[in-house]
Amino acid sequence: MKHRRRNRPIPPVWATFLLRLLCDAYLINELEDDLNQLFEQRVKSMGLRKARMRYIHDVLSLMRPSLLKVKSNSYPNPGYTGMLKNYIKIAFRNLAKNRTYSAINIFGLAVGMTTAILIGLWVWDEVSYNKSHKHYDRIARVMQHQTYNGVTNTTFATPLPMRAALQSEYANDFMYIASSSWTRDYVLSFGDKKISRKGNCVEPDFPLMFSLKMLRGTANSLASPTSALLSESVARALFGDDDPIDKIIRVDNKNHFKVAGVYEDLPHSTEFRDVSFLLPWRFFLEEEAWVKRSETNWGNNSFLLLVQIAPNTSFEQVSGKIANIKARHAKEEARFNPKAFLHPMSRWHLYSEWENGRPVRGRIQYVWLFGIIGAFVLLLACINFMNLATARSQKRAKEVGVRKVVGSRQSQLITQFFCESILMATISFILAFSLVQILLPLFNRIADKQIVFPWYNVQSWLLGVGFTLVTGLLAGSYPALYLSGFRPISVLKGTLRAGRFAALPRQTLVVFQFTVSVILVIGTLVVLRQIRHAKDRPIGFDRSGLLSVAINTADLQNNADALFQDLRQSGLAMYVSKSSSPTTEVWSNDASFSWPGKDPDQLGDLGTVGVTHGYGKTVGWQLKQGRDFSSDFSTDHLGMVINESAAKFMGLKDAVGKRIEWNNEHYTIIGVISDVITGSPFMPIQPTVFMLKEDWASFIHIRLNPMLNSQQAIGKLEGIFKKHNPGSPFEYKFASLEYDLKFSTEERIGTLSTMFSSLAIFISCLGLFGLTLFLAEQRQKEIGIRKVLGASIGSIWSMLSRDFVVLTLISCVIAIPIAFIIMRDWLEQYTYRTTLSWSIFATAILGALIVTLITVSFQAIKASLLNPVKTLHDT
Amino acid sequence: MKGTYLGEFEEVVLLAVAIRTGDAYGATVVDEIEQQMGRAVSLGSVHTALHRLQEKGLVKSEFGGATGERGGRSKRLYIVTSPGRRALEDIRQIRNQMWETIPEIAWS
Numbered sequence: 015m016k017h018r019r020r021n022r023p024i025p026p027v028w029a030t031f032l033l034r035l036l037c038d039a040y041l042i043n044e045l046e047d048d049l050n051q052l053f054e055q056r057v058k059s060m061g062l063r064k065a066r067m068r069y070i071h072d073v074l075s076l077m078r079p080s081l082l083k084v085k086s087n088s089y090p091n092p093g094y095t096g097m098l099k100n101y102i103k104i105a106f107r108n109l110a111k112n113r114t115y116s117a118i119n120i121f122g123l124a125v126g127m128t129t130a131i132l133i134g135l136w137v138w139d140e141v142s143y144n145k146s147h148k149h150y151d152r153i154a155r156v157m158q159h160q161t162y163n164g165v166t167n168t169t170f171a172t173p174l175p176m177r178a179a180l181q182s183e184y185a186n187d188f189m190y191i192a193s194s195s196w197t198r199d200y201v202l203s204f205g206d207k208k209i210s211r212k213g214n215c216v217e218p219d220f221p222l223m224f225s226l227k228m229l230r231g232t233a234n235s236l237a238s239p240t241s242a243l244l245s246e247s248v249a250r251a252l253f254g255d256d257d258p259i260d261k262i263i264r265v266d267n268k269n270h271f272k273v274a275g276v277y278e279d280l281p282h283s284t285e286f287r288d289v290s291f292l293l294p295w296r297f298f299l300e301e302e303a304w305v306k307r308s309e310t311n312w313g314n315n316s317f318l319l320l321v322q323i324a325p326n327t328s329f330e331q332v333s334g335k336i337a338n339i340k341a342r343h344a345k346e347e348a349r350f351n352p353k354a355f356l357h358p359m360s361r362w363h364l365y366s367e368w369e370n371g372r373p374v375r376g377r378i379q380y381v382w383l384f385g386i387i388g389a390f391v392l393l394l395a396c397i398n399f400m401n402l403a404t405a406r407s408q409k410r411a412k413e414v415g416v417r418k419v420v421g422s423r424q425s426q427l428i429t430q431f432f433c434e435s436i437l438m439a440t441i442s443f444i445l446a447f448s449l450v451q452i453l454l455p456l457f458n459r460i461a462d463k464q465i466v467f468p469w470y471n472v473q474s475w476l477l478g479v480g481f482t483l484v485t486g487l488l489a490g491s492y493p494a495l496y497l498s499g500f501r502p503i504s505v506l507k508g509t510l511r512a513g514r515f516a517a518l519p520r521q522t523l524v525v526f527q528f529t530v531s532v533i534l535v536i537g538t539l540v541v542l543r544q545i546r547h548a549k550d551r552p553i554g555f556d557r558s559g560l561l562s563v564a565i566n567t568a569d570l571q572n573n574a575d576a577l578f579q580d581l582r583q584s585g586l587a588m589y590v591s592k593s594s595s596p597t598t599e600v601w602s603n604d605a606s607f608s609w610p611g612k613d614p615d616q617l618g619d620l621g622t623v624g625v626t627h628g629y630g631k632t633v634g635w636q637l638k639q640g641r642d643f644s645s646d647f648s649t650d651h652l653g654m655v656i657n658e659s660a661a662k663f664m665g666l667k668d669a670v671g672k673r674i675e676w677n678n679e680h681y682t683i684i685g686v687i688s689d690v691i692t693g694s695p696f697m698p699i700q701p702t703v704f705m706l707k708e709d710w711a712s713f714i715h716i717r718l719n720p721m722l723n724s725q726q727a728i729g730k731l732e733g734i735f736k737k738h739n740p741g742s743p744f745e746y747k748f749a750s751l752e753y754d755l756k757f758s759t760e761e762r763i764g765t766l767s768t769m770f771s772s773l774a775i776f777i778s779c780l781g782l783f784g785l786t787l788f789l790a791e792q793r794q795k796e797i798g799i800r801k802v803l804g805a806s807i808g809s810i811w812s813m814l815s816r817d818f819v820v821l822t823l824i825s826c827v828i829a830i831p832i833a834f835i836i837m838r839d840w841l842e843q844y845t846y847r848t849t850l851s852w853s854i855f856a857t858a859i860l861g862a863l864i865v866t867l868i869t870v871s872f873q874a875i876k877a878s879l880l881n882p883v884k885t886l887h888d889t
Numbered sequence: 890m891k892g893t894y895l896g897e898f899e900e901v902v903l904l905a906v907a908i909r910t911g912d913a914y915g916a917t918v919v920d921e922i923e924q925q926m927g928r929a930v931s932l933g934s935v936h937t938a939l940h941r942l943q944e945k946g947l948v949k950s951e952f953g954g955a956t957g958e959r960g961g962r963s964k965r966l967y968i969v970t971s972p973g974r975r976a977l978e979d980i981r982q983i984r985n986q987m988w989e990t991i992p993e994i995a996w997s
Contacts, residue, residue, distance in 0.1 A: 044965055048915035048932055055920065068929070075933025080940065 023057045025049065026066055029073040036077060045076060097426065101433040108410075108434065115406065118784040119399050120442050122777050126395025127446035127485065129773050131478075132457050133388030135450075135465050140381050143283045143363035148225035149322055152189070154329055154356035156180075156319040158340065159371045161351045162605065162617045168368035170357065171315040174308045179339055180321070187324055187332050190219035194318040195298055197288050201566060201742040203264045204252045208743050211248055213291040215298035221277065223322045224286070231259050231275025239296035241274035248290045249276045265293065267567045267741030269301065282464035285362055312344030321356065329356045374843075380763065387770050390530050394774055396489040397523045398781035399435065403493035405520060405788045414497055415505035427498035435490025436483060443482040460765050462758075492519070521821055524785070527778040528825030528862060529832075534771035536833035536858045537840075540850065541764045544696075544841065545757055547848035553753065554657075554690035555597060556634030559718040560749040561728075562596060563735070565711060566742070573738040574714070580734050581716065586727050588719050589632040592711035594624040597633050597749050598756065600692045600702050607703070609664050609674045620660055621692070621700045624707025630655070632715045633690070633749075640670035640685030643706055651706050653684040660701035661686050674703075681705065695756050696844040716746075779869045782818060786870045790814060790877035798882035810878035815870045822866045826859045833858075895947075895976055901926070902938040903977060906948055906967045913967045914953075915939070939967060947973030 033049075034042055049072055056065035109116040144150055157170045177193050195215040202209050214220075221233040221243060235241045242263065249258045258273045265271060271293065280287050299305050308314045323332055333355040340352040357366070367376035414427060422430075451467065458465055468474040565571055574592065581587040595601040600621035607618030630642040638658060643650050654674060661669045666683075674681045681703075689699040718727050732744040790797070797810055834850060841847045895903070905921040906913040915936055922930050942948045953966035969977075 044915065045932070045936070047964060048919070048936075051916040052919055052932065055916075072932035075931030076936065078933055078937060080937050081933065 023053075023062050023065070025053050025069040029070050033073050033076065037081075041081070049073065097429070098433065101430045102437060104430070105434040105437045109438070112406075114787065115402055115784060116438075118780050119402055120438055120445065122398045122780045123395045123439065123442035123485070123489065124445035124449065125773060126392045126777055127442055127481075128449040128453065129770065130388045130392040130481075131446060131450050132453065133384050135454075135467075136457075136461055136463065137381055137385050137388075139283055139463055139465050140364065140377070144285055144359050146281045146284055147359070149223065150359045152325070153223060153320065153322050153359040155359075155362070156321060156336070156354055157357045158315065159351075159353040159355070159368070160315075161371075162619055166368075166371035168371060169315060170318060172317055172319045172354070173312045173315055173340070173344075174305070174317055175310060175312050175343065176339060176354065177317075177319055178309075179343060180319075180336065183339075184332070184335060187327050187335065188321050189324050190223040190320075190322040192217040192220040192223055192320045193295060194220060194320060195295075196318065197286075199564060199566060199745070200291075200293075201266050202248065202252060202291070203267065203741065204261065207252055208741065209248070209251050210743055210745050211251075211290045212288045213293060214286075214289050215293045215295050217295040220292065220320065221275075223320060224280075226280075227278040229276045229278055230257070231273070233275060233277070235274035236292060236294040237296075238272075238274070239294050239300060240271055241294060242271035243275045243277060243292040244273055245277055245279045245290045247279050249273070264741075267569060269297065271297075285359075312340060312347050323356070329358050332356055384766065384770075387534065387767075387774075390534075391770060391774050391777065392485065394527050394530060394777045394781075396485060397527050398777060398784065399438070399489035400492040401520050401523050401781055402784045402788070403431075403435075403490070403497075405785055410497060411500055411505045414500045415502040418500075418502040419506070424498045428494045431494035431497060432487060432490050435494070436486030439482050439486030439489060443478065443485075447478075460769075461762065520785070521817075524782065524818075524821050525825050525828070527781060528822055528866075529829045531771065531774045531778045532826055532829035532858055532862050533833045533836070534767065534774045535861060536829065536854060537837060538764070538767045538771045539854045539857060540837045540841070540848070541760065541767055543854065544844065544848050545760050545764050548695040548760070548844075548846060549757065551691065551695060551846065552688065553695075554635060554688045555749075557597075557749040557753050559720055559724060560597065560633060561716050561718065561746045562749065562752075563714045563716070563744075563746045565592070565714060567739055569739045569741060570714070574711075577714075577734065577738040580738070581731070584730060584734060586719055586722065586730055586734075587716045589628050589717040591629040591632040591715050592626045592708070593629055593713050593715060594622075594707065594710035595692075596713055596747075596752060597690075597715065598692055598752050600700050603700070604676070607674060607676050609666065610672060611665065620663070621702035623702060623704045624710030625704050626706065626708055626711065629704070629715070630687070632717045634717070635690060636688040638686045638688055639668075640683070642685055647684075649682070650684065652679060652681050653706065654681045655685040655687060655704040656683055657687050657699065657702050657704075658689050659699045660703055663701035691753075691756075696760070696846050698845050715749075775865060779865060782866065782869045783873065786814065786818070786873040790873045794877065794880065794885045797877055797880065798885035801878070801882040802886070807875070807878045811871060811874045814874035814877065815867060818866055818870045819863065822862050823859075826862060829858075830855050895980065898934065899938050899942060900977070900980060902935060903942060903947060903969065903973055906939075906942075907969045907974075907977065910968065911966070914964050918967075942973070943967075946970060947976055 030046070030049075033045065037045060049069060052072065053065050053069050056068055060068075147153065155170050156172050156176065157168060158172060159166050159168050161167075174193065177191060180188065180191055194217070197212050197214050199210050200213050202211055216236065218234055218236040221228075221236065226233055226243070229246060231243070233243070236243065242265075244252070244258060244263075252258065252263065253261065258276055261273050262270050263273060280289065299309075308316060323329065336354045336356075339354050341348040353371075364378040364381060365373060365376050367374050417427060417430075454465065454467060457463075563570075565574075570577070578590045581590050600623055602623075603619060603621045605617050605619040607620050609618070612618060625643070627643055627645050630637070640655075643653060643655065647653070656664075656669060666672055669683045669686050672683045674683060687704075690702075692700060692702070716731070718724055728746070731746070735744045793814075797805075800810060800813075833855075837850060841850070901922060902918060905918045905925070908925075909917050909921050915932060918939070919930055919932055919935050922928075922935070939948065939950075943950060947970060948967045949970050950965045950967050952963045
C-alpha cells in the first residue's frame with residue numbers, strides 16, 4: 015500500500031494551491047473532487063503529462079469571475095422565518111425543562127412590567143391632566159407675584175377691578191374673560207330632595223371657555239342672575255329621569271334658580287372636577303355685599319380670574335402687557351410690587367409652585383420621581399433575566415456549539431436567543447397585563463385616581479407591544495450577544511473555562527440591582543420618618559371627638575343660640591362655639607396690624623380668626639400666658655388671644671397686656687396659646703390672632719361628650735340640627751379626619767414608595783435566589799468533595815453566602831451617598847423636617863444584609879445538606 | 890423558440906446531465922461530453938454552464954449520497970427540471986420541424 019501510494023500520480027501542487035487560494039471555501043471541495051476524478055481518469059487514458067496539462071488548464075478555466083463570484087448562499091439556507099418555528103419549539107422546551115428558572119424569570123419580569131405599566135398609566139394621567147378641555151392650550155388663570163417683608167408670594171387670587179381693567183384695556187388679547195368664586199359646598203334642593211354639592215359662581219363665558227358639553231339647554235344662559243347649569247350627576251340626583259330644564263331649584267334654602275342647562279360631568283383629571291354645578295356671577299354680586307364692595311377694591315385678592323387668550327397672541331406676550339396693571343391702577347398697592355401674569359392651563363396641575371417669585375418643582379417632581387422608579391424597577395427585572403440567562407449559559411454552551419457546527423451563523427443564534435427572550439417577555443406581558451387589571455382598582459384608590467385602562471386606544475396597544483419587544487430585546491441582549499460568540503471547538507471540547515473575571519458583569523449587575531433597591535429603601539424610610547415626624551409634632555389642640563359644621567344656611571345663622579341651648583341640654587356636647595375658619599386652617603389674614611416697638615418697614619401681616627366665647631375650651635387649646643376669653647370681662651370684645659408664633663413674630667417677650675392697633679381699634683393681648691397647627695404640618699406656623707367676632711362665624715364646633723359613643727351621639731345631633739336647620743342635610747367633619755387629610759400627599763408618596771421599594775427588593779431577591787440556585791447546582795461536586803474531606807455545613811453555607819454578602823455591602827457603600835444627596839434635597843422643601851440620622855442608613859444596610867442572607871441561605875443550606883455520595887456519583 | 894434562450898454549449902451540458910441522470914456532477918458531465926463529442930472541454934466552462942442552467946431553473950442540484958469514491962464526501966448532483974426537459978424538447982422539435990421543411994432539392 016505504502017509503495018503504491020508513493021508512486022501514485024499527483025496533479026501539480028501549485029495549481030491546487032492556486033485554486034485553494036482564490037476559490038470560495040465552500041466550492042473548493044466540490045471542484046477539487048471533480049479535478050481529482052478527471053485527473054485519475056486522464057492519467058489512465060492519456061498519460062501523466064497530458065493529464066497534468068489538462069489539470070492546469072481546468073484550474074485556470076475555473077478562475078473565471080462568474081464562478082469566483084458565486085457565494086455560499088447556494089447552500090440550503092432556511093430563512094429566519096423558516097427557523098422561527100424551531101426557535102420557538104426549543105424555547106418552550108427550555109422553559110418546560112427548567113421550571114424554577116422560567117418561573118423566576120417570567121414572574122420577575124411580569125412584576126417589573128406591572129409596575130412599569132401602572133406607573134406609566136399614572137404618569138400619562140398626570141401629564142394629560144386638564145387637557146380634556148378643547149381649548150386648554152389657550153386658557154390661563156391670572157396670577158400675581160407680590161412682595162411682603164422681602165418675601166415674594168405668588169397667588170391665583172386676584173382683585174375684582176383687575177377683571178374690568180383687562181376688559182377695557184386689552185379686550186383684543188382675550189377671547190373670553192370670566193371671574194369665578196372659589197368652589198364651596200352648597201345645599202341644593204328640589205321638592206323633598208336635598209343634597210350637598212360643590213359649585214362655583216361664574217361669569218357667563220365660563221361654560222364656553224371650558225367647552226362644557228351641553229346635554230340639554232344652552233351654555234350661555236348664566237347671564238340671568240336666576241338661572242343655573244347643573245352637571246349630569248347633580249341633575250340625576252335631583253330629578254332622576256325627569257327633564258330638569260326650567261324646573262326651579264332652591265340653593266342653601268333661600269335662593270331660587272331655574273335650571274337652564276345640563277352638562278356632561280367633567281372628567282376626574284381636571285382642575286374643576288369638584289365643580290358639579292354653576293351659578294351666575296350676577297347672583298354672587300347681588301347676594302354678597304362684600305363682593306359688590308370689592309368691585310373697586312384693588313387690595314382684596316379674593317377671586318379667581320380665568321381667561322382664554324385670542325388666537326393671534328401668546329401667553330408670554332399677554333403676560334408682558336398685563337404685568338404692571340395693578341401697580342398702575344392702585345398706587346397704594348404698588349409698594350408690594352405686584353406683577354400679574356398668565357398661568358397656562360396645561361401647567362396648572364404639574365407646575366404650580368413658586369418660591370420667592372420663581373417657579374420651583376411642583377407636582378412634576380413626583381411625575382419624574384415615579385417615572386424614574388418605574389424605569390428602574392423594570393430595569394431590575396430585566397437584569398434578573400440577563401443574569402439568570404448568562405449564568406446558565408454554560409449549560410447551553412454545548413447547544414450553541416452544536417448549532418454552530420451544523421452551520422448556524424452567529425446572526426442566527428442571536429435571532430434564536432432574541433426569539434426566546436421576546437417569547438418570555440410576551441408571556442410576562444400577558445401575565446403583567448392580567449395583574450394590571452386586577453391591581454388597577456387598588457392602585458386608583460392609593461393614588462387617588464380614576465384611571466381606566468385604555469382599551470380602545472390603538473396607541474397604547476402599540477406602546478404595549480413595543481414595550482414588550484424592547485423589554486425582550488433589552489433582557490435578551492446580553493445572553494444573545496454573549497452566548498452566540500462562543501467558539502464551537504472550545505465549547506464542545508469542554509475547555510470553556512469561565513475565567514477569573516467571567517462573573518464580573520454578573521456581579522456588576524447584582525451590585526447595580528442592590529444599589530437601586532437600597533436607595534429606594536432608604537428613600538422610603540426617610541419619607542415614612544418625615545411623616546411620622548410631622549405627625550408627632552404637638553398640634554396644639556385636642557382633635558378627638560371634635561367635629562365642625564359649616565354655617566351655610568340662614569337658618570343655621572339665625573337659630574344658633576337656640577341650637578346651642580339644645581345641644582348643651584341634651585348632654586351630647588361638652589362645649590359648643592363658632593369661628594370664622596376651620597380648626598385646622600386660617601382662612602384670612604390682614605397686613606395692617608401694628609404693635610409697640612414695630613419696625614416701620616415690617617408688614618404687620620397676621621392670620622385672623624374670629625371666635626366666640628368658649629372656643630378655646632371647645633378645641634382644647636393650651637394657654638401659655640394670660641387667660642382665655644371670658645364673658646366676665648366686657649372689655650374682651652377688644653381683647654386678643656395670640657399664638658406663640660405671633661408673639662415671636664411681633665418680638666414681644668411678655669405679650670399679655672400689650673396693645674395692638676388694627677382697623678383703627680385698640681386691642682389688648684389677654685392670652686398667648688401654644689401654636690395650633692394650621693396649614694401644612696411640614697411648614698412653620700402662621701402667626702395668628704384670635705378675636706371675639708361673632709359676626710364672622712362660618713363654622714360651628716362641637717366637643718362631644720367623651721362618655722358617649724360617637725356614632726350614637728351623631729345620630730342624636732342630627733335630630734337637633736334637623737329641628738333648627740330644617741332645609742339642609744346634616745353634614746359634619748371630624749377635626750381628626752380633617753387633620754389627617756393634611757398628610758394625604760405625603761402619605762400617598764409614602765405608600766407608593768413603600769410599594770415600589772418592596773417590589774424592587776422582591777425582584778432583586780428573586781434574581782439572587784435564582785443565581786444561588788444555579789451556583790449551588792454548579793458547585794455540587796465541589797461541595798460533595800468538601801463534605802467528604804470534612805467540611806461542616808456551616809463552612810459550606812458561609813462559603814456560598816460570602817460572595818453575595820460582599821456584593822450587598824458594596825451596593826450599600828454606593829447607595830448611601832446617593833440616597834443621602836437625594837433625600838437631603840427632598841427634605842429641603844419642608845421647613846419642619848426630620849434629620850437624616852445614621853440609624854436610617856444602618857437600618858437599610860442591616861435590612862439588605864438580612865434579606866440577602868435569608869435568600870442565599872435557603873439554597874446554601876439545601877446544597878450543603880445534600881448527600882455527597884449522591885452528588886459525587888457519576889451518572 | 891419561446892422561453893429561455895439556450896446556448897449551444899448549454900444545450901450540450903443539459904443533454905449530458907440528462908444522460909447521466911442520478912450521477913451528474915462536474916467530472917461526469919465533462920467525461921460524458923468528451924466521450925460523446927470527442928472534443929476536450931474545460932471543467933470551468935462546464936461549471937459555469939451548470940450554474941447558469943441552475944439560475945435559469947433548467948437544472949436543480951441536491952446533495953447526493955456519499956460514496957467511497959470521494960473520501961466519503963457527499964457530492965452535489967444535478968438533475969434536469971421539468972422546464973429543462975421542456976426546453977430540450979422544444980429545441981428538438983424545432984430542429985425536426987426545420988429538417989422536415991428542407992426541400993428535397995437542397996440536397997441535390
